[in-house]
Amino acid sequence: MREIYRALRGVVESYPDVEIVFPVHKNPAVRGVVDEELGGLARARLIEPMDYQPFVNLINRAYLVLSDSGGIQEEAPSLGKPVLVLRNTTERPEAVEAGTVRLIGTGMDAVSAETRRLLDDKIFYNRMANAVNPYGDGLASKRIVQAIMCWAGLSEKKPDQFRPGPG
DSSP states (O other): OHHHHHHHHHHHHHOTTOOEEEEOOSOHHHHHHHHHHHTTOTTEEEEOOOOHHHHHHHHHHOSOEEEOOHHHHHHHHHTTOOEEESSSOOSOHHHHHHTSEEEOOSOHHHHHHHHHHHHHOHHHHHHHHTSOOTTOOSOHHHHHHHHHHHHTTSOOOOOOOOOOSOO
């Protein structure tokens, strides 16, 4: 954990326009390490864990996301946010294959380099932010209504299928 936090400190100290918002786990051991490494850093906001809706709003306002959460690997790409996964493996390989997330591990050098790459390389950032989301396009409810209408004989139009890849 310390290496992650030290990498984040280095990024914040190197980029005057970067601020991190970190909902810190309630575990006292985690909080202690976070406070040691990031406490007192002017542009590091260490906040309490958040309810779902405010958290999604926070992700939507973020430029990029670093997390070890599987759920965030699914949700952030729906909002067009690149995700750097602070793990060596994921249960969501489709997100890695699609290019919406990158597995970067927890080493200080990797966390720092990959974060800086997203901040510095607009082409790389846009490739991740605009990659096809393997989890959907936000039109599932419309397709469900179309399917029910077709099934009930109220429409002949079958729903368009979601295809999570190019073309």
